[in-house]
Amino acid sequence: PARQSFGRSGRGAAADLTGTLLTAWAYAGAGDGKRAYETLNRLRGERYFNVFRDYHAGLIASVIGDRAEAERKLKAAYDADHNTLRIVDGYARFEAGIGRTDLAIDAYSEFEKVMPRHPLVVDALDKLKAGKPLSPLIASAQEGAAEVLYGLGSAGSTQGDELPAVVYLRLALYLAPDHAVGRLTLADALDRMKQVERSNEAYAQIPASSPLKLNADIQIGLNLEQLGRGDEALQHLDTVLKANPDNVDVISALGNVQRARKKFTEATETYTRAINLIEPGREANNWTLFYFRGTAYERAGEWQKAEADLKKALNLVPPTQPNAKAQVLNYLAYSWVDRNMNIDDSFTMLKQAVDLSPRDGMIIDSLGWAYFRLGRWDDAVRELEKAVELKPGDPTINDHLGDAYWRTGRRLEGKFQWQHAKDLNPEPEELAKINAKLKDGLPEPDKPTATAENPPAQDPAQTVPAPVAAPHNAENPELPKGAPAPSEPPGAADKKPGK
Structure with missing residues (x-):
């Protein structure tokens, strides 16, 4: 059986974690919640095991209909780590599903302070405030197994271990092809491995219905610039901008490509358009716009304007970066x-x-x-x-x-x-x-x-x-965390474009 294979999956902390979580989900899929919980409770030792254990225990409990255990475990995971989107999303969706919309809104709103304007959070908050339901994060054991693999792949990608991350992420997507966050993470990992064409293929596969689609479209444009297809990048981003004329992230991406292609005056105008759309009190979250416009002004020979923007960016950049x-x-x-x-x-x-x-x-x-x-x-x-x-x-x-x-x-x-x-x-x-x-x-x-x-x-x-x-x-x-801001601008304007 699959459970025995998971138990022999390898040695070491990561292998133990993977095998244990997948075994627990296999028991959950067979309807044996008791054995699933017992399996998860064997996770001891590494501090981060506790968060994984509680998170997946909560998801398993939700899938098998154990509402009290789901609430207890998901809340424990959230209390231990409320800065990780998947944990916040899983907890908030569960609370919304049992009618506690206020707790769900609070969880998303707190996350907004850490990572402003994340499209998944914006979409969830809009739905909750409009009285619309949220689907559960995980609805089956197969999706749960995919979530295990996604979590390992995401962690590896963040730590710079792109190759094993890609393996985990592809396995996750095999089990859950509609896992949009997984596909976005895969595309980003491929991008870091300089497999830019494959990265764009992954971005293009994100469904149009996903809140992450706009982020993917932005990254496709930036990657086209990386591939030396600058005119195509500008055309692509112009098309995206026509559909999203007031989106600061799309406008900023267009400015980045213009700057990379040494269209410095055009870039300053584009950044100005984005800056004019910043909501009052949100300048600090958009400090890179002043920085980028300052560099474009400097390269365009308008030093006084450049100096003013660079000073402003220096005042706005958060001490956490x-x-x-x-x-x-x-x-x-x-x-x-x-x-x-x-x-x-x-x-x-x-x-x-x-x-x-x-x-x-x-x-x-x-x-x-x-x-x-x-x-x-x-x-x-x-x-x-x-x-x-x-x-x-x-x-x-x-x-x-x-x-x-x-x-x-x-x-x-x-x-x-x-x-x-x-x-x-x-x-x-x-x-x-x-x-x-x-x-x-x-x-x-x-x-x-x-x-x-x-x-x-x-x-x-x-x-x-x-x-x-x-x-x-x-x-x-280093750009502020959170999609859909591009993870990096397209490259030094006075050098060959490249990250």
């Missing part, structure tokens, strides 16, 4: 340094960005390149060597290190780094500069460069050329 704050600090500070403005503040901010995200080679590159721009060659070498260790395959960082080596007299090493940068497939305009340096080296500096201890006294607008480039990592901040 340190990597995101590091990206905003990086972009604003680097832009100041590149214009010889606010030198001391810039270095303080860049060092803060490194402290917040110490393993981000691109941010460390920005600090090193800022030292280089100010003529502090030895400091530049120190930081850029760290950046290359963290991000050895990035052509920009290797190019920067080559420049720093050259300025410190290590010219053979400088040429080696330039050659390495050339081999890493840089952008065509950067390749031309690298080839020129390989041939002739760097010219001598025209004049002494300002330092953080000796900022320029002149009007920087009169003495400093336009920025060479925006910080090349600054187009990829």
Whole structure:
């Protein structure tokens, strides 16, 4: 029997959890609730086992009609973890199903504070407030087994174990083909594995009736950009926008693709359209719109508008997203340094960005390149060597290190780094500069460069050329959690599109 196979499924915590949960659902499917509960009660040891045990015990109790046990176990799971959507959804749908609509609304509303505007939550709240019923999260043992596999796949995807996650998710979808959240999670895992075509196939299979369909359509557009099909991406998102003209997430996605395709002025107009639709008091939830518009303004040569937006984004980014704050600090500070403005503040901010995200080679590159721009060659070498260790395959960082080596007299090493940068497939305009340096080296500096201890006294607008480039990592901040905001923008606007 299947139950015996589940019991022999493997060794280790994950295998024990999987086998035990699937065995319990097999008993539930056979109508043996007592054996199902006994099986689940064997889950002990790992702390997170308790949440899985209570969640699935509640779902099993609901399926077999044990209302009191279902309420007790689902409430226990919810009390232990009310920040996980599936647990919130399962608990709220059960409460709504037994007539406790107020408790269901409260649960969804609390989740909204953690993850605003999630389409499944918005849809459920709209139905509850309109007096419409919600279907149970799980209606059969087969769907319950699929939920086990989905939960394991979702956890693996979140932790970066995409390959086993994809296996679990495909098994879940075999058992429950209409599991829209599972299909969305599968698409995201494939995306992270750089299987973008397959990712789009999974997104396209989400039914039109699902609240997640709009999220899927947005991701399809962003992925088309990743595939180098930018015109198709713009067409696709234009079509989605016509059907959802006031949806901030669709408008933002369109702006991201425009920015990736270096249509910076158009992108600023698109982001402005989205910003104008933000509800009063919700600016903090949409800080990325100001950040993205600021980067687009900067690339379009409208520095004053860019600076205002970047400052606003820095004030709005929540403290719970340190990597995101590091990206905003990086972009604003680097832009100041590149214009010889606010030198001391810039270095303080860049060092803060490194402290917040110490393993981000691109941010460390920005600090090193800022030292280089100010003529502090030895400091530049120190930081850029760290950046290359963290991000050895990035052509920009290797190019920067080559420049720093050259300025410190290590010219053979400088040429080696330039050659390495050339081999890493840089952008065509950067390749031309690298080839020129390989041939002739760097010219001598025209004049002494300002330092953080000796900022320029002149009007920087009169003495400093336009920025060479925006910080090349600054187009990829950590976005707020929750669909349908894209998990990542489509790629640095001053680089080849790519995540």
